[in-house]
Amino acid sequence: MAEHATTRDAATTHRTTPHLLILGGTTEARALAAALAGSPLRVTSSLAGRVAEPRLPAGEVRIGGFGGPAGLAAWLRAEAVDAVVDATHPFAAVMSGNAALAARATGVPLLALRRPGWAPAAGDRWHPVASLEAAAAALPALGRRVFLTTGRQGIGAFAHLDGLHFLARSVDPPEPPMPAALEVLLDRGPFTLDGERALLREHRIDVVVTKDSGGAATAPKLTAARELGLPVVVVERPPLPSGVPVAESVPAALEWLGARGTGLR
Structure with a gap:
């Protein structure tokens, strides 16, 4: 009975704890996961699996695709995700598009975390x-x-x-x-x-x-x-999906999460 009780308690915790999905294995994605370690959030980082030995972020990690926007939407529902941060590479246009479609289908708030692009300097x-x-x-x-x-x-x-x-x-x-x-x-x-x-x-x-x-x-x-x-x-970078808010830094992403009522305020 004790084993069943523990399983039930863990499942209840996952249902009641705000759940954030971070897409991507970029520097910004890892920094965001590290900043949220020990926070009230359950944080899951999803990596595409294209690098043989990726640098793993803090917290829960899943590796591999979702099966397109429909598969991602199903995962968001099944895992009771409360917010998504798309911190994929600026050129991961397919994944960003899938994230936007899945967020729209499920009503889950979505933020794109993108470092600023480079700007030419004198002499370039x-x-x-x-x-x-x-x-x-x-x-x-x-x-x-x-x-x-x-x-x-x-x-x-x-x-x-x-x-x-x-x-x-x-x-x-x-x-x-x-x-x-x-x-x-x-x-x-x-x-x-x-x-x-x-x-x-x-x-x-x-x-x-x-x-x-x-x-x-x-x-x-x-x-x-x-x-x-x-x-x-x-x-040049491909454009982000229309209607998706953008944060250019981890502090800006944390501010966005706090404004969503995810327990960071």
Whole structure:
């Protein structure tokens, strides 16, 4: 009987404790989960599972997809979720869209937590483009030795470019299709300015390709490119779903949660 009572008590606690779902394994997602450790909330962080050894946040963690917006909506109902914070990567447009549809279907409040994008500084030679395909089209006129920092899943967009040499940096090894002349550097930020300067010089890089991920962890490559006078092809962020409020910092997200009556006030 004692075992059954314990199970009932745990289930009741989960039903009565406000439940927050954090989507994403970004720096901001982990910082938010850490800030809420020990709070009155039950916090579940959901990771996509695309990185072999992700940095795990504090609190409960689930790994893997939900099965589209309908699957996410069903999970929100089954787990009695009171609020969702979409802290996925700024380029995780599909997941952000699914979150918006699921929140709309269930009436669960949704916040997008997004670090600000990068802004060009004096001396930058940026070439903004709308997609990875547009970045690939721009490269032949800009250089022959390319530092590709768009993540392993974006490398296929450059596979058709012959005559260019690519240095691609990613956390996990990429999968085909890939450019014929490709060197892969497995590494994870944060990166230092001295390290980025040395890397660009050592590999004789003459053009950099990056997504506008924002944040400090990978920004030193932009400073190093500016110092060396290198062009940088910057893939612009996809738009967020309409009607979703945005917080640009963890404190702003905490303020939003408190205003929702989640027990943080």
